[in-house]
Amino acid sequence: MSHRPLEPLPRPTAGNAATDFPARLLRGLAGQVSPRTPKADLDERDPDYIRDNLPLLWLASSLYFRGEVRGLGNIPESGAVLLVGNHSGGNLTPDTAVFTLAFSTYFGVERQFFQLAHNLVLSVPGLGRLRKFGTVAASHENAERALSTGAALLVYPGGDREVHRPSWEGNRVNFAQRKGWIRLALAHDVPVVPVVSVGGQETALFLSRGENLAKLLRLDKALRLKVLPISFALPWGLNIGDFAGHIPLPAKITVEALAPVHLRDEFGPEPDVDEVYDHVTRLMQETLDALAAERRFPVIG
Amino acid sequence: MRVAESTEIYAPAETIWAFLEDPARVLHFMSGMTRWEVVSEQATGLGARYRMLMRVGSAEVGSLIEIVEFAPARDLAWTSVTGIDQRARWRLRERSPSRTAPRTHVEFRLSYGVAGAGIAGWIAERLAAPQVRGHVGRSLSQLKRQVEHEHLRSTAAERRRTKTVEA
Numbered sequence: 001m002s003h004r005p006l007e008p009l010p011r012p013t014a015g016n017a018a019t020d021f022p023a024r025l026l027r028g029l030a031g032q033v034s035p036r037t038p039k040a041d042l043d044e045r046d047p048d049y050i051r052d053n054l055p056l057l058w059l060a061s062s063l064y065f066r067g068e069v070r071g072l073g074n075i076p077e078s079g080a081v082l083l084v085g086n087h088s089g090g091n092l093t094p095d096t097a098v099f100t101l102a103f104s105t106y107f108g109v110e111r112q113f114f115q116l117a118h119n120l121v122l123s124v125p126g127l128g129r130l131r132k133f134g135t136v137a138a139s140h141e142n143a144e145r146a147l148s149t150g151a152a153l154l155v156y157p158g159g160d161r162e163v164h165r166p167s168w169e170g171n172r173v174n175f176a177q178r179k180g181w182i183r184l185a186l187a188h189d190v191p192v193v194p195v196v197s198v199g200g201q202e203t204a205l206f207l208s209r210g211e212n213l214a215k216l217l218r219l220d221k222a223l224r225l226k227v228l229p230i231s232f233a234l235p236w237g238l239n240i241g242d243f244a245g246h247i248p249l250p251a252k253i254t255v256e257a258l259a260p261v262h263l264r265d266e267f268g269p270e271p272d273v274d275e276v277y278d279h280v281t282r283l284m285q286e287t288l289d290a291l292a293a294e295r296r297f298p299v300i301g
Numbered sequence: 302m303r304v305a306e307s308t309e310i311y312a313p314a315e316t317i318w319a320f321l322e323d324p325a326r327v328l329h330f331m332s333g334m335t336r337w338e339v340v341s342e343q344a345t346g347l348g349a350r351y352r353m354l355m356r357v358g359s360a361e362v363g364s365l366i367e368i369v370e371f372a373p374a375r376d377l378a379w380t381s382v383t384g385i386d387q388r389a390r391w392r393l394r395e396r397s398p399s400r401t402a403p404r405t406h407v408e409f410r411l412s413y414g415v416a417g418a419g420i421a422g423w424i425a426e427r428l429a430a431p432q433v434r435g436h437v438g439r440s441l442s443q444l445k446r447q448v449e450h451e452h453l454r455s456t457a458a459e460r461r462r463t464k465t466v467e468a
Contacts, residue, residue: 052415055415055425101359108365
């Protein structure tokens, strides 16, 4: 499996002494993280491990997050499918856990199901076991390989930009104009199933993505991070970076899978990528608005 | 975890059996069941396979199941092939086989869990039990109501037919 290594941090130039120390620190950190970034191997997905952990996921999903997943019948019964979701909740995304449980119990753990995640997530000690659930490092090659095996693939185009959006933008789909998933679906001629979730951004008080701070500290170069999020979260209080995770508040999570979009059937033999992007994000935003309207109180749902 | 509920249904065992063995009728009386789909060539009988899902907590959980015991008007049992481990049995025993006031004892037993899930599995099975027991209890109530209505309808139709012949 080819894997793109982290880019080396440019050496500081004279005159930026203020950022020299953090830059050197981050270069060191990047050097530590890079070798730890796992090579994605689809064979690492372990149905028995997933099955053994379903009760734990069920406890978290049913009791803590009071999860509710709708529309799983919209996902094709078999074959490759690209599930495109919005996600929330900082570095801990409860909507992913709720959806993974629902997908695994509905279709069975035997159905191949992979999720793309940021390299850094898989590098965190203890989170490597996510690979047994089918989580692989987000890269175009890994996505291609997963779809070519006929698997269901869950992608979150919004990535770190969406997941760390401020709480007051919690009910907004934000894919940051990333459209690689459309080209992926067209290349493999697979249906796109939009998956909309609400509630995840109520698991902490997210204040800012900290994009300027990330740029200042050159995190984008060192760790491929465009953000350095700032939030109030348990148990830290003020939480900068969310690198150590946090204890999410028990917000009610609702997820809805929409009807599949067959790109060539709906947009012609050579679909316009921008048109598809606008269509799918509008569908998702309308659904998210409807799901948000059902909620009466934050966290409680 | 094992859940068992029973009831008395005022109808012959054959009438109840017609409901239990017909996969098209299962979703009409089984509470919480969101899917009961035939996945084998044979729709009913020993060896028939179904894909079933029941809503428990935040998920629809279920299995691919296979009928392993099929004794008409007496026992219908299945076991899971994949998915959540489960064994279940419908057990019918006629208490009063009289034509005028038939009565059948109906019991539904369901054992479920995930082997190898450890302490989390143990806790989850117990926390899910009230909801599963509720589904089982409501399923029996709905089965009783539908079967007794069916029995009343068929006996009334037979009575009308007899009167017409006598007249």
